[in-house]
Amino acid sequence: MQILILTDYRNAFYSSTRNARTLSTLDVAAIRTEFEKRGYQTAIKKFSEVDFSQSYAGTYVLYTSSEDRGLKYKSYIEDLILFLKEKGATVIPDYPFLRAHHNKSFMEMLRYQLFPQQARLLNTKICGTVEDLKAADLTEQQYVIKSAYGAGSKHVKSAAGKQYLIGIAEKMSRCFDLEDIASEYRRRIFWPKYKNGSLHRNKFIIQNFIEGLKGDFKVLRYGRRFYRLYRENRPDDFRASGGGRLNFALPDSVDENRLLSFAKESSDRIGTPLCSMDIAWNGTGFILLEFQCLCFGPYTAERSDHYTVYEEGQWKKIYEKCNIEDVLSEAIHQYIHQIQKV
Ligand SMILES: Nc1ncnc2c1ncn2[C@@H]1O[C@H](COP(=O)(O)OP(=O)(O)O)[C@@H](O)[C@H]1O
Ligand SMILES: [Mg+2]
Structure with missing residues (x-):
């Protein structure tokens, strides 16, 4: 092979x-x-x-x-x-997961295919231009808006109401190419009946704001091995990612085995050998906020003193320092073995 x-x-x-x-x-x-x-x-x-x-x-x-x-x-x-x-x-992983890497626009489209129930809950709208958002049907509720590109919550904001949301979206999606801007204005001024082109073409998404989150969980899957940690929100902020408040001890309010079972079901559905998941617990259920299937940060695995496996119907902790190259190769090998059988 x-x-x-x-x-x-x-x-x-x-x-x-x-x-x-x-x-x-x-x-x-x-x-x-x-x-x-x-x-x-x-x-x-x-x-x-x-x-x-x-x-x-x-x-x-x-x-x-x-x-x-x-x-x-x-x-x-x-x-x-x-x-x-x-x-x-x-x-x-297969091409769609490369396309979805660092690209929330395609990742949210995949969510509609893989997790339709969660997609309905989040009701994500995927916009190519700010004009798309202006034309969308929005209510005065609280939304989260995310640039398609970005990590560590850098381009993730929340906003209530259409006007405020559009203001943020305008900033997030603005194109800064001066030549492009100049020629667009030339056309707008000198070409009668010209239909304006957009100067806000950096794609972004908006989705329902999930109330009451104190943090989220990062779960990494390398084949049969699961690694996890808890990320507390930044102070007075709804965002956890990028805040650096990482803890391998999980809060008592969450059942670790249920968290891992949710991560297993989600990544089984995604079907790639490697998977990084940001998972929220809103007090009643888990929500997969984000997933990446290649090139994600391995901190959660590299710094963990154990991994967890699902064997004979239960979760078992195995204490072992992670050799990431070994762990990755084993996961890929098992995946190849599995796809060869079908
Ligand atoms: N729909 C949402 N409702 C409430 N909080 C959210 C929502 N989506 C994301 N968050 C919070 O924002 C953080 C960043 O979001 P995420 O989509 O993971 O972007 P990034 O790629 O920047 O990590 C998450 O860690 C979570 O705390
Ligand atoms: Mg994230």
Whole structure:
């Protein structure tokens, strides 16, 4: 069996907390060794070294992603991965999950497909321009608005009422290309009956505000292993992500096994070998706020003193320091084994 591991232009693959300030990457050579131990032929290449003429039938492709501003380099990765899929490769994770990485617009679309009940609860509207929001049917209730791109709550805000929401959306979606702005105004002034083009085309989403959250849970799944931590909201803020108030001890108000069972059901439905989930508990039920299937931060696994597995109908804690390369390779290997059977 053949595995091709694709790294970015700096030779980075995924990320680790060990080297966050130099080149944040996993140890690709160690991952190769893990796969070779399990009998795979393993090649490591940069995206730019992909051979476009060969067939990729029978090759499993593991690849990294990017969160560069404006997602310019990421769009190049998307081109390549879609192409490799067209050429017969089994890309892990599948292309839609790359598309959804660092892209709340597509992630929320996937939610409608995978979790229709939760989608109804959140009632997410996905907007390509601020004009889309202005045309939407909105009430005076509290909403959450999120730029399609962004992590750590950086571009997540809450707002009550249409006018206030539109004000925030205008700022969030504004395009700053001066040439673009100048030529749009030229057309508006000099072309009679010209239909205005939008100057607010950075996509964003709005959804119902979930009341009463004190924090959320980060659950990472690597195959059979689950890691989790609690993130308390920032002081006087509804947002947990990016606040740094992380705790491996979970609050008493939440049943850990129920949390893990919810994470298992959600990630089984998503169906990828690796999954990071932001999960909220509103006092009566769990809500999956966000999911990512590649290149997510491994802090929760790397810093945990144990993982949990579901075996013989129950959750069992196994105390072990996480060797992330080993854990990732095992998860991918088990996934390949599983998809080969069907
Ligand atoms: N619909 C919502 N209602 C209430 N709080 C929310 C909602 N969505 C997100 N949050 C809060 O905002 C934080 C950031 O949201 P998230 O969608 O995870 O964005 P990011 O990619 O920036 O982490 C979450 O950690 C959670 O605390
Ligand atoms: Mg998040």
